Amino acid sequence: MVNPLWLHTFAVLVEKGNFTRTAETIGITQAAVSQHISRLEAEYGPLFIRRSRQLEITPIGQSLLAYVNDISCAEKRLQQKLTEDDPHTGDISLITPGSIGLTLFPLLLELQASYPKLTIHHRFAPDKEILNAILNNQHEIGIVAFKPTDPSICSSHFTEEPLELVVPAGMQIEDWQDLQRLGFISHPDGEAMATRLLSRKYPGSRSIQEIPCRGFTNQISLILEPVAKGLGFTVLPRYARKAFERQEEISVIECGSQVVDTLWLIHRAEWPLTQRAQKAIKFLRSKI
Structure with a gap:
């Protein structure tokens, strides 16, 4: 990594155009300025064309100056991120x-x-x-x-989310056999959720795997589409059900004691x- 002090000296020299004024600005000797520039030129090549009263920066010097400017901008962006914390931005x-x-x-x-x-x-x-x-x-x-x-990890209570048994609108569900006739619309967590909830409503009932599967999707926003069309029932969290736009096309069946997940x-x-x-x-x- 290039010595940042050398780079600072180089940038000031470009700005001042003179070794003496650069030394005065930084607060070091003129010999130190010359040494810093010599170290950089040993690494990268000639940075200046030295004339009697003027320094002319070379293409290599222009490239190094662009690099120094990039570092300066990056430092400013970092400082801004570390010091500014606007709740609206x-x-x-x-x-x-x-x-x-x-x-x-x-x-x-x-x-x-x-x-x-x-x-x-x-x-x-x-x-x-x-x-x-x-x-x-x-x-x-x-x-x-x-x-x-x-x-x-720091955790805090956010909300509660019950599981719900959702069927097509107007569908009457009296017993386990009604669910078997209707069929199950599954999803990645479907069987686990159905097992947890339906064991409350139908204690002693058989496995959810014995109910015919009428469909499957891994897109949570689409799970209730086949239910709304009368193709089956499903079990999913309340917030997923509430997000469905056509609530009039589905019904929630009460299952007695709720199965509730706490969200953190x-x-x-x-x-x-x-x-x-x-x-x-x-x-x-x-x-x-």
Whole structure:
């Protein structure tokens, strides 16, 4: 790595055009200025054409000066990032499960519409990927369906999310046989969610795997499309159901004792959240 003191001397010499004035500006001897430039020229080649009363910078010198300017700009950008924390400017980086994400994303866009200098980065992912993304500093804040035990993660209660049995609108479901006749619309967490919820409504019933599967999708926003068309039932979290636009085409069947997941907001514990992240969290909590 090039000695930054030499580079500073070089940049001042370009500005002042004179070894004496450069030495006075920096507060070193003229001999030291000459030594710094000699070291750079030994490394890169001639930086100046020396005339009796003038220094003319060479193409190599121009390239080195551009490099020095790039370093200066990078340092200024870094300093700006470290010292400025405007709650209304910058990136809001959030990673969540799909269900709660369907509800949060429009709210984040509403926040961005109020403060156009904010930029929203929102990713849907399973819990394990969310935790890894926070630990690896890929996102500032995340939401998971379990409370992490890793001391590097700070977690706080965000909301509750019950599981729901969703069927086509007007469909009467009295017993396990009605579900078997209708069939199941599955998704990546479908069987696990259905097992947890249906064991409450139909204790002693057989496995969800004995109900015919009428369809599968890994896109959470599409799970209720076949249900709305009467092709089957599904079990999914409430926020995914509430995000479906055509609520009149589906029905939620009461299952007695609820199965409820607690959603936890997480971030790295070693440093504080940015003001814009804090503002976003406060805004989302006010809306949920």
